[in-house]
Amino acid sequence: MSTATFSTLRTQFAGLPIADLARQFGTPTYLYDAKVIAEKVADLAAFDVVRYAQKACSNLAILDRVRRAGALVDAVSAGEIRRALAAGYQPEEIVYTADIFDAAALELAVEHKLHVNCGSPEMIDQLGDVRPGADVTLRVNPGFGHGHSQKTNTGGPQSKHGIWHDQVDDCLRRADQYGITVTGLHMHIGSGTDLEHLAQVCEAMERIAQVVGRTLTTISAGGGLPVPYRSTETYVNIEDYFRLWDATRNRLAESFGHALRLEIEPGRYLAAEAGCLVAEVRAVKKMGDNLFFLVDAGFNDLARPVMYGAYHPIAIAPRDGATDRPEVDAVVGGPLCESGDIFTQKEGGYVDSRRLPIARVGDYLLLENAGAYGFVMASNYNSKTRPAEVLIEDGEAKLIRRRETFEDLIRGEIIPE
Ligand SMILES: *Cc1c(COP(=O)(O)O)cnc(C)c1O
Numbered sequence: 001m002s003t004a005t006f007s008t009l010r011t012q013f014a015g016l017p018i019a020d021l022a023r024q025f026g027t028p029t030y031l032y033d034a035k036v037i038a039e040k041v042a043d044l045a046a047f048d049v050v051r052y053a054q055k056a057c058s059n060l061a062i063l064d065r066v067r068r069a070g071a072l073v074d075a076v077s078a079g080e081i082r083r084a085l086a087a088g089y090q091p092e093e094i095v096y097t098a099d100i101f102d103a104a105a106l107e108l109a110v111e112h113k114l115h116v117n118c119g120s121p122e123m124i125d126q127l128g129d130v131r132p133g134a135d136v137t138l139r140v141n142p143g144f145g146h147g148h149s150q151k152t153n154t155g156g157p158q159s160k161h162g163i164w165h166d167q168v169d170d171c172l173r174r175a176d177q178y179g180i181t182v183t184g185l186h187m188h189i190g191s192g193t194d195l196e197h198l199a200q201v202c203e204a205m206e207r208i209a210q211v212v213g214r215t216l217t218t219i220s221a222g223g224g225l226p227v228p229y230r231s232t233e234t235y236v237n238i239e240d241y242f243r244l245w246d247a248t249r250n251r252l253a254e255s256f257g258h259a260l261r262l263e264i265e266p267g268r269y270l271a272a273e274a275g276c277l278v279a280e281v282r283a284v285k286k287m288g289d290n291l292f293f294l295v296d297a298g299f300n301d302l303a304r305p306v307m308y309g310a311y312h313p314i315a316i317a318p319r320d321g322a323t324d325r326p327e328v329d330a331v332v333g334g335p336l337c338e339s340g341d342i343f344t345q346k347e348g349g350y351v352d353s354r355r356l357p358i359a360r361v362g363d364y365l366l367l368e369n370a371g372a373y374g375f376v377m378a379s380n381y382n383s384k385t386r387p388a389e390v391l392i393e394d395g396e397a398k399l400i401r402r403r404e405t406f407e408d409l410i411r412g413e414i415i416p417e
Pocket of ligand 1: 128
C-alpha cells in the first residue's frame with residue numbers, strides 16, 4: 001500500500017514556480033494540475049463507466065478535461081445539468097441524481113430525456129407523470145452509512161439520501177403504474193469513507209438487486225473513495241475494490257442471464273489531489289503562546305476545515321524561493337471577521353496548530369488537496385469575491401475562472417425607491 005507524502009516547504013506546483021503563479025494570477029487562487037485529473041480517471045479504468053460526481057469541482061474547464069479523459073458525468077441540480085451540457089457532454093452521458101426534483105431540474109430532465117437516479121419514491125411518480133415509459137435507476141439507502149464526518153455520511157436512518165432498502169418493492173409497484181422500468185441500482189453511503197465500509201455495500205447491492213430482478217442492466221458503486229490528506233494515510237487499493245464489485249456484478253449477471261454494467265461515481269478521488277489553494281501570508285503574530293499565520297484566504301474560499309474539521313496539508317512557499325526555514329508550531333487563519341476562520345482546526349471547532357516552516361509576510365501558503373469540495377463551496381461571506389481558478393497543463397498556466405469583481409458581488413441587488 002502506498003502512503004502519501006506531503007512536504008511543508010514547496011517551491012513548485014505542477015512543475016511551475018508557486019511564487020510566479022501567485023504573482024501572475026493574484027491570491028487567493030485555486031490551482032489545478034490537469035495531469036493528476038487524467039491519471040485519476042485512468043486509475044479507475046477497470047470499471048465499465050467512471051461517472052464524475054461534478055459537485056466536487058464543477059468548473060467547465062475541469063468538466064471538459066474529465067470528459068476528454070473518458071469519464072461520464074453526474075448532475076445533482078439543474079445548474080449541474082446545464083454545466084455538463086455546456087462542457088460538451090451529450091444528454092445520454094449525464095445522469096441526474098438527487099433526492100428531489102425541483103421544477104427546473106424536472107424540466108431539463110424531460111427536455112433532454114436524461115436518465116434519472118431516483119433518491120425518493122416521489123420522484124418516480126413525478127417523472128412518470130411527464131415521461132411515462134422511462135428507464136430509471138433507484139438510489140437505495142442500504143440502512144447503514146459511513147463518511148469522514150457525520151455530515152458526509154449518506155446512509156443509515158439519519159440520512160435523507162436514497163430510498164430506504166425495504167421500500168424497493170413499493171417503488172417497483174409505483175414504477176409499474178407508469179410503465180417505468182428500473183434498469184439501474186445505485187448506492188452511495190458516504191464521502192471519504194474507507195474500504196471496509198465500502199465493501200459492505202456489495203452485499204447489500206446483491207441482496208437488493210435480487211429484489212429488483214432481471215430488468216437491471218447497471219449497478220453503481222457510488223462515490224466515496226477516500227484520498228490521503230496526511231502523510232500517515234495510505235491510498236486505497238483500487239484493484240481490490242474493483243475485484244469485490246466485479247464479483248458482485250458477475251454473480252448478478254449469472255443469476256439474471258445477461259451482462260451488467262458496473263459504474264463508479266467518484267468526486268473527491270478525481271479532483272482532490274489535483275488542486276490546491278494558494279494564499280499570501282499577510283501577518284505573523286503571537287497571541288499568548290500561539291503563533292498565528294494569517295493569510296488572505298478564508299473559509300469563504302475553502303470551507304472544509306470549518307465545516308468538517310477537515311485536515312488539509314499545508315505548505316509554505318517562500319517568496320524568495322528559500323528551500324530551508326526553521327520550523328515552528330503555527331495556527332493558520334484567514335481574514336474573516338469570525339473567530340472560526342481557522343484552517344488548522346479539529347472537528348468541533350477546536351483550534352489546533354501545525355508544524356510548519358516559519359513564514360514571513362509576503363510568503364505564499366498552499367492549502368493542498370483542495371481540488372474537491374474547495375472552490376465549489378466558496379461563498380461571498382464578508383463580501384469577499386470568490387477566488388480565481390487556474391489550470392496547469394503541459395507546463396502552461398491557463399485562467400479558467402477570473403477572480404470575481406465588486407460588480408459580480410452586487411449583481412442582482414436592488415435598492416428600491
Ligand atoms: C457526492 C456524491 C458522490 C461523490 O462522492 P465522493 O466522496 O466525492 O466520491 C457520488 N455520488 C453521489 C450521489 C454523491 O452525492
